[in-house]
Amino acid sequence: MNLVTDPNAHIQTVKRTTPQYIKSDSLKSSSATNEYFSDYASEVASQKSDASKASYETPPSRISTPLIQHNPIDSEMTLPSRPGAIQPAPLNIRHNQNIGAQTTVRMLSSFDEMSPPTPGVDDTPYIRFAIEQLTRDEDVIGRGRDSTFPAPNAPLPAPLPPMEPGFDESPRARTPSPPPPPPPPQPASPRPPSRVPSNIGPQEVMIPVDLSKDLRMRLGYVPLPLRLPILGLYFFLCLLMIAALIFSLVFAGTNHALFDYDGNTTPRYFVFQYLPQLVGILLILWLFVIEAAVYRSLPYYCMGPGRRNRWALQNMRVLPANYLLPDFTFFRNSEPVLGMTFLIFWMTSFTVPLLACVFQTQWITDDGPARFRWTTVRGVGWTLLALYILLGLGLLYCAFRFRRRNSNLLWDPCSLADLICLFQRSNVGSDFEQSEISPQPNGQIPPRNLRLGFFTTSERPEVFHGVGEEYAPVKRLSFPPEKPKAIHPSNELGDVEAQRHSYGSAFSRNIHSPFVRYRWTPWFLRDSFVLAWIVAAVLLVIAFLVVSFVNKAVQDGFRPLLPSLTDSSGFSPANFLYSFLPAFLGMVLFLTWQPIDMYYRAVQPFRNLSQPTGATAGSSLLLSYPAYGHVRVIIRALINRDYKVAYVTFIALLSLSIPVLAGGVFTAVFFSSDNQVRIVASMPGYIALCVLVTIYAFSYLFIWPTRKRYLPHNIDTLAALLSWLYASPLLGDVALQNIGTKVELVERLTGSPAIPTSLTGDAEVDEKSNRPRRAVRRLAQDTGMRYAFGIFVGRDGKEHLGIDRLQRPGSREMLVVPTSQ
Secondary structure (H helix, E strand, O other): OOOOOOOOOOOOOEOOOOOOOOOOOOOOOOHHHOHHHHHHHOOOOOOOOOOOOOEOOOOOOOOOOOOOOOOOOOOOOOOOOOOOOOOOOOOOOEEEEOOOOOEEEEOOOOOOOOOOOOOOOOOHHHHHHHHHHHHOHHHHOOHHHOOOOOOOOOOOOOOOOOEOOOOOOOOOOOOEOOOOOOOOOOOOOOOOOOOOOOOOOOOOEEEEOOOOHHHHHHOOOOOHHHOHHHHHHHHHHHHHHHHHHHHHHHHHHHOOOOEEOOOOOOHHHHHHHOHHHHHHHHHHHHHHHHHHHHHHHHHHHOOOOOOOOOOHHHHOEOOOOOOOOOOOHHHHOOOHHHHHHHHHHHHHHHHHHHHHOOEEEEEEOOOOOOEEEEEEOHHHHHHHHHHHHHHHHHHHHHHHHOOHHHOOOOOOOOOHHHHHHHHOOOOOHHHHOOHHHOOOHHHOOOOOOEEEEEEEEOOOOOOEEEEEEOOOEOOOOOOOOOOOOOOOHHHHOOOHHHHHHHHHHHHHHHHOOHHHHOOEOOHHHOHHHHHHHHHHHHHHHHHHHHHHHHHHHHHHOEOOOOOOOOOOOOOOHHHHHHHHHHHHHHHHHHHHHHHHHHHHHHHHHHHHHOOOOOEEHHHOOOOOHHHOOHHHHHHHHHHOOOHHHHHHHHHHHHOOHHHHHHHHOEEEEEEOOOOEEEEEEOHHHHHHHHHHHHHHHHHHHHOOOOHHHOEOOOOOEHHHHHOOOOOOHHHHOHHHOOOOOHHHHHHHHHOOOOOOOOOOOOOOOOHHHHHHHHHHHHHHHOOOOEEEEEEEEOOOOOEEEEEEEOOOOOOOOOEOOOOOO
């Protein structure tokens, strides 16, 4: 079929130049939204011929049901309907060169048969439609191409006058025909902008399992610091302190003080001036371990039997924060009694400066020769007695609150590997969609009435232990639902695919952004604050040393500027001030360092995972530094070669000696030579204090976290940690399923073969129970399995930022951003 262009006929011609398709986001597409042509063009097959012939293929579109038009002249931009054309034939467009350097376009005019054109059938609409699609590349790749609806405000292209359906014998004979009426406007589809699955079957839900005797015996684990014997031992030590205080108060009041004063460098001086606050601060170190156990266990206890908290994942901290300032988050989390308990724990820090001044010297004249004797300050002693009684009551409540019957734990959840085991089959994973890049992931997660225990599902009879919402569907990872917007016609007819593409593209850009990846660190470790700490610490320690040793001011003594006379109750204003105030300042230094130490402990697994070569499970997933005491952290960090953590924790432990020494180094001494009282320092203790303060001050030079320890957001809640695990393929690893003990978990991750225990107690071993064994054997063969924190392909097939194996068989290696700092 040859076409001759007539001046009166408005037929567009195609130049010799090869059309190029450039993908761009256009909002002007209207012709490309025709679903009939989309179906027709989706099956186009492009074939190459010789060098002078080029064939093209229109971009594939979504498959949908072809539109059936009963009137061939309803629309010029719509192909005439063909009876029986259920699946259109391929569309072949060929360009042939003629003498006039123009291109004659030929298109097959039949869908069912590849027959030549006949004079009775007008193929002009097909030709025009093909030319229009080839020349209007912006329409093909525009907004309406992938849309389910037509663009709301897109201008329609001007219709071309149709050609006469007949052909003349002469190539010059062609008369235009009157244009047909425009097609009627199609009403907007009332469908919502979200995809609705065609086949909706019964949803799989999580069903709690009634605990049999065997299953119940597995539950009820209580972390070691919260067990009744350990808390009982601590309570017994508190009783000893109470008994010692009562004895000293009673004995000093009835026997003219306690012992004679024999100088400031004797063992007796150490007993009265250093030993009380040393014992007190060791009890505080133990109390820190108890507090850490409460922090990490409370969210799971709020998912156990009894009362539930719908905000356990989002609002309950898992890292201790009751140091320099009290932590009032327990009151916000509907735990008022526990909040009062932690307020008492915080007030226990005042026992150290009070113990530093509980024993003072008193001039005794009515019991033999006049002399100085050690006595007990009555007001300070009774205050300490009240604080230790309150501490004992707080311990009793912890023993009651965290008893075995309230626990559904199998072991102490204190590492990332424990989170993987508890949430690998949870039905709340979809709530964390794209939360790994959120600066505040806690506010993104909706409240859930979660339960910790044994579950099964409506589709699978297997029993497993974990966290989930009862009788809630097992949700799969997908795009989060669109937020409701204001009612507007353009929003109702918006392009859903374009919005989703834009949403996903923004997420993809953010997970690759260094700004998002290295965004968060605690406020007190940001560059400006660290610089301020360094300057302040260095200047203060220099001033301290200058004032101490210039003109021998401390060694020869200085006037107290306060009354030094001790009254009948043993209280001396000068002795109290120069004992309580130095110890209090030293306690502030000690408590100030503890959040720094806790940050380095908590972030060390992520720092190891952020190395370009990754890290082993022992130095990353299984690390649990926040759960250990100071001495154990130092030892484990040295073994794992985490030297910075070991040093920071060592300074945290070393700094406890600052309030101990500062509280007992000064005492008031009467000099008979000049008949005056001066405050004199015990030089051995004072020299040691100067050395420790200097080390402490210059240690601020080493707390700069650098980018190696920066994270996208905080890590103080379970929701924040799960944001980097919810899409990880680690949650689907067969080797990490059906784990009964912490020892078995360590064996699985470190590659040591172990026989998995069946949580149901069945003796029959089937194919499913053999899969963990095979997976463990594969891990045993590859003892160098490494894990990383970076960009990986998640279980939903999309890129995510989080934790996974550095490389999996058959997949590319994780993208771990290296840092040079």
